[in-house]
Amino acid sequence: MSDLLAIGSKAPGFKAQASDGKSYALADVLKRAHVALVFYPGNNTPG
Numbered sequence: 001m002s003d004l005l006a007i008g009s010k011a012p013g014f015k016a017q018a019s020d021g022k023s024y025a026l027a028d029v030l031k032r033a034h035v036a037l038v039f040y041p042g043n044n045t046p047g
Contacts, residue, residue, distance in 0.1 A: 011037050 005011070012018055015025045
């Protein structure tokens with residue numbers, strides 16, 4: 001398991017695939033727009 005992030009801390013850099021099939025890097029998106037990230041356990045995971 002990864003280390004927990006403190007509330008209000010900056011998100012680490014990452015790349016993720018979106019519903020349009022393209023991959024997006026957080027750093028690239030932040031150059032064009034504000035971003036709100038929400039992390040929650042259980043999404044697309046068993047149990």
